[in-house]
Amino acid sequence: MDIDFCLSAKIKRKNPEHYFCPLTAGVLEGTVVKSTGKYSLVKLIDGKVVTTSLKGKMRLQKSRETHVVAVGDKVTLEKRNDDWIIEDILPRRNQLNRKATKLSRSVHVVAANIDQILIIASAKNPKTPLGFIDRVTATAESYSIPSILIINKIDLLDSDEDVEKWTNIGRLYQDIGFEVIPASIYDTESMEKVLEILRGRETLVTGQSGVGKSSIINAIDPVLNIKTSVVSNFNEKGKHTTTFAEMHKLSFGGHVIDTPGVRSFGLIEIDRRFLSHYFPEMEALLGQCKYYDCTHLDEPGCKVKEMVDRGEIAESRYMSYLSMYYEG
């Protein structure tokens, strides 16, 4: 520990009258790498991972959140006897929420302090619905977090028709402004592209079960050896192997946060009146509809609908917009 760390911990402590130096008081900083609710795994600055529990009063705070501590959180810790206690959560740069259950208003913080979201879609076995991609990109946009789309398993595309279909899907998202990488774990070049995107950054990886999240991370950084699951040929749903979000350190710099099969990802904080702001191609038309508060559903003089009718905005994107609008 150096003197800078001592100073930063002093400044970050909430009560000025309680300033003290962690070098003497035994307070340490760490990053939450896994949280199962009551207990969290925290990586200390020296790389050691310790099991921690929350200080009693912290468990009662922020009642809308089912887990007070999230993966990616920077925390201060104290060792009492043999137990590590999380004293405080340092202010978050950002946080990603999702509904705790489909109907509930309480939120589960999936991760905090992230630089980007890697959306892994699969071209086949299982085929990712575009609605899933749109839901994640809209959520990411609402938090101003960049998202990158990986279209995985392109090695499985065995007809010209399917190849063309996915090429067009890739182009659609590229034209909107997203970075798109067609990929396969058997194609080194695509894996190298993904590696460069991950290098030195804090990345949340999301995608439905079986799309190849763990396989891609393992292909890029074999040291990690994340558990992979075998996709059933019958229902294309894939076995669920990941339960809690977990942060993994990449040997070439940066971290990935592996998320459990995401059911109702995000959207809880999005006011549906602003939903079109999170579809960049619709946001670009802001102010061009006849009514300033146009919902783009069926108002006359709606520029968004006009562009959908003219094929300038993809029908699939508009359908996703409608489905999120009515759901939210």
Ligand SMILES: Nc1nc2c(ncn2[C@@H]2O[C@H](COP(=O)(O)OP(=O)(O)OP(=O)(O)O)[C@@H](O)[C@H]2O)c(=O)[nH]1
């Ligand atoms: N053909 C092909 N198979 C792949 C590719 N990527 C992954 N797979 C296979 O797809 C299956 C599922 O991969 P996983 O990496 O376990 O998928 P996951 O997204 O981590 O799944 P969960 O842990 O359930 O969320 C495994 O049998 C992989 O071998 C790919 O690019 N091409």
Ligand SMILES: [Zn+2]
């Ligand atoms: Zn409109």
